[in-house]
Amino acid sequence: xxxxxxxxxxxxCTGCGGCIIACMNENNLPEGVRWSGKMTETLGxxxxxxxxxxxxxxxxCENAPCVRGCPTKALHKAEGGITxxxxxxxxxxxxxxxxxxxxVIHYNWRKPHAxxxxxxxxxxxxxxxxxxxxxxxGAKGWPIQNPDPDATYASIRPTGVVxxxxxxxxxxxxxxxxxxxxxxxxxxxxxxxxxxxxxxxxQLLGMFRAERxxxxxxxxxxxxxxxxxxxxxxxxxxxxxxxxxQNAIA
Amino acid sequence: MSKVWFxxxxxxxxxxxxxxxxxVSRGLGVYNANDVTFWVLPMSGYLFFALTAAGLTFLxxxxxxxxxxxxxxxxxRASLLAGAALVVGVMCKGLxxxxxxxxxxxxxxxxxxxxxxxxxxxxxxxxxxxxxxxxKFFTIHKGRWHSTGGKTAGLLALxxxxxxxxxxxxxxxxxxxxxxxxxxxxxxxxxxxxVTCGMAVIVLATFVHFAVTGGMPKEQEPLFNNIIKLxxxxxxxxxxxxxxxxxxxxxxxQEAFDGFRHIASTAIYQIELWVGLLIPLLxxxxxxxxxxxxxxxxxxxxxxxxxxxxxxxxxLSAQVKPIGVLAENRPEFVSYFPSMYxxxxxxxAFSLSMLIYSIGVKYWNLEATPE
Numbered sequence: 001x002x003x004x005x006x007x008x009x010x011x012x013c014t015g016c017g018g019c020i021i022a023c024m025n026e027n028n029l030p031e032g033v034r035w036s037g038k039m040t041e042t043l044g045x046x047x048x049x050x051x052x053x054x055x056x057x058x059x060x061c062e063n064a065p066c067v068r069g070c071p072t073k074a075l076h077k078a079e080g081g082i083t084x085x086x087x088x089x090x091x092x093x094x095x096x097x098x099x100x101x102x103x104v105i106h107y108n109w110r111k112p113h114a115x116x117x118x119x120x121x122x123x124x125x126x127x128x129x130x131x132x133x134x135x136x137x138g139a140k141g142w143p144i145q146n147p148d149p150d151a152t153y154a155s156i157r158p159t160g161v162v163x164x165x166x167x168x169x170x171x172x173x174x175x176x177x178x179x180x181x182x183x184x185x186x187x188x189x190x191x192x193x194x195x196x197x198x199x200x201x202x203q204l205l206g207m208f209r210a211e212r213x214x215x216x217x218x219x220x221x222x223x224x225x226x227x228x229x230x231x232x233x234x235x236x237x238x239x240x241x242x243x244x245x246q247n248a249i250a
Numbered sequence: 251m252s253k254v255w256f257x258x259x260x261x262x263x264x265x266x267x268x269x270x271x272x273x274v275s276r277g278l279g280v281y282n283a284n285d286v287t288f289w290v291l292p293m294s295g296y297l298f299f300a301l302t303a304a305g306l307t308f309l310x311x312x313x314x315x316x317x318x319x320x321x322x323x324x325x326x327r328a329s330l331l332a333g334a335a336l337v338v339g340v341m342c343k344g345l346x347x348x349x350x351x352x353x354x355x356x357x358x359x360x361x362x363x364x365x366x367x368x369x370x371x372x373x374x375x376x377x378x379x380x381x382x383x384x385x386k387f388f389t390i391h392k393g394r395w396h397s398t399g400g401k402t403a404g405l406l407a408l409x410x411x412x413x414x415x416x417x418x419x420x421x422x423x424x425x426x427x428x429x430x431x432x433x434x435x436x437x438x439x440x441x442x443x444x445v446t447c448g449m450a451v452i453v454l455a456t457f458v459h460f461a462v463t464g465g466m467p468k469e470q471e472p473l474f475n476n477i478i479k480l481x482x483x484x485x486x487x488x489x490x491x492x493x494x495x496x497x498x499x500x501x502x503x504q505e506a507f508d509g510f511r512h513i514a515s516t517a518i519y520q521i522e523l524w525v526g527l528l529i530p531l532l533x534x535x536x537x538x539x540x541x542x543x544x545x546x547x548x549x550x551x552x553x554x555x556x557x558x559x560x561x562x563x564x565x566l567s568a569q570v571k572p573i574g575v576l577a578e579n580r581p582e583f584v585s586y587f588p589s590m591y592x593x594x595x596x597x598x599a600f601s602l603s604m605l606i607y608s609i610g611v612k613y614w615n616l617e618a619t620p621e
Binding site: 037038065069074088091093094098099102103105107109110161213214218 | 573
């Protein structure tokens with residue numbers, strides 16, 4: 001049985017945000033909702049400053065607290081250990097948001113893509129309205145709706161339920177890569193099966209020390225981060241500079 | 251007086267129903283909630299009423315289960331108030347779930363149960379709890395205090411109260427990602443404050459009733475003097491638990507408790523401390539005030555107001571500091587102020603609970619005791 005995981009090489013990642021945009025399009029995300037996100041950090045003091053960019057998504061934990069806490073099993077484990085969600089069972093209690101330590105579960109407070117139900121012409125006196133645009137596109141919800149997620153999830157999740165990254169379950173079951181992996185221009189994201197010894201993810205995890213977010217909680221995340229964003233070098237030396245020596249003597 | 255009172259309740263109910271219908275039809279977007287602060291005022295209403303119901307159930311069980319027969323005069327009133335608080339609490343929780351389409355999904359609590367989920371147990375147990383509390387009040391109202399059915403209902407009510415309270419505590423206690431919910435300390439805090447709130451409700455309801463009807467029966471003075479003493483002790487214990495929580499929050503090295511420390515610098519925390527605990531305790535320690543009906547009413551009302559804010563403190567402590575990716579492009583602490591609809595839900599809750607109680611006072615002879 002497959003155990004899917006993702007390795008993100010922070011040295012390859014350029015921080016372009018392409019994964020965020022790609023995920024939005026592939027999964028019809030409403031405004032303000034992101035399944036793929038980022039955490040950035042600037043540390044140090046000028047002129048010695050370093051910047052970290054860490055792309056994020058659902059970690060699809062082996063020991064997922066959101067799955068354990070879901071009262072109706074709307075959140076459940078699908079094939080390959082993917083943490084899937086059934087919006088038809090979701091009662092909107094948001095206990096998964098309490099339990100998730102990564103902040104990657106989002107609740108639909110308002111109707112997704114509601115702006116596309118507007119019947120007012122965008123240009124005063126014009127003839128085109130958002131509703132008409134959607135109708136002409138032959139889509140549901142918004143003009144560039146991608147119906148593919150309907151195969152395993154819902155292409156657009158309704159008001160009053162949570163939604164989250166599914167590792168593009170609808171693609172994985174067809175032998176395809178998650179779309180954020182597909183879209184990454186730098187090949188920083190590598191997706192594969194931990195149970196396949198020859199998989200790329202196992203190769204990388206064998207070569208490099210991997211880090212996982214908040215693994216001290218026992219969640220056993222399936223998203224691994226390897227290497228560093230910036231392979232900076234520094235001038236060799238023993239540490240204390242001459243000025244410090246003089247100050248120490250004085 | 252009665253017409254004015256029911257008129258006020260009517261106004262509250264109308265505004266509350268407007269808010270409730272808006273929430274059910276449009277969803278929770280009308281609340282000032284977001285993915286960071288997602289359990290807000292309606293959820294605190296649920297906590298407040300559910301825990302108060304637990305305290306009231308415990309108090310109404312004192313004579314029938316624990317054999318403390320001197321408390322029979324408050325048993326029926328406490329039983330009704332427990333039922334009212336419970337119904338209202340569950341209503342608040344329902345209005346925190348979302349639009350009608352989501353509410354209909356609650357059928358999957360039965361069709362697709364997850365026995366590992368504390369929320370599932372909470373939902374099931376509170377559902378049973380409501381039925382048992384209703385049965386208990388029915389048996390009391392029919393005068394079957396000592397019948398097999400009456401005793402069974404009383405015992406079951408206490409049992410379901412304890413199980414439901416436990417499930418609720420576990421919901422917060424097992425949230426490992428949110429240490430600022432205070433883990434399993436929550437169970438102690440909930441237990442103590444639940445009984446205190448229950449006692450405050452009893453004192454408030456009883457002495458308002460006495461004030462309206464012309465005074466306390468002299469034969470019940472010893473009983474209510476004891477109740478007031480017990481109330482004072484409960485306030486002191488609650489203050490101790492409050493201080494203990496503060497010690498935990500301020501001494502912890504975990505960054506998550508920064509949220510609690512932030513909330514502790516806000517008005518709602520001070521309201522819980524001063525209005526909910528310190529001032530009422532001081533009032534009850536002054537003999538002249540403790541012996542007066544007005545003093546007792548004021549103190550108990552203040553306790554309830556303060557404890558309500560305390561429920562919001564408990565919720566926001568673990569939410570105002572965004573976690574994980576939610577911290578990106580957000581301040582260290584987010585702010586929250588309820589929307590009109592959230593206030594409407596709370597107004598509905600209080601109006602409905604007081605309506606149920608007022609109907610009980612008018613028609614169901616809440617002073618009844620076993621013959």
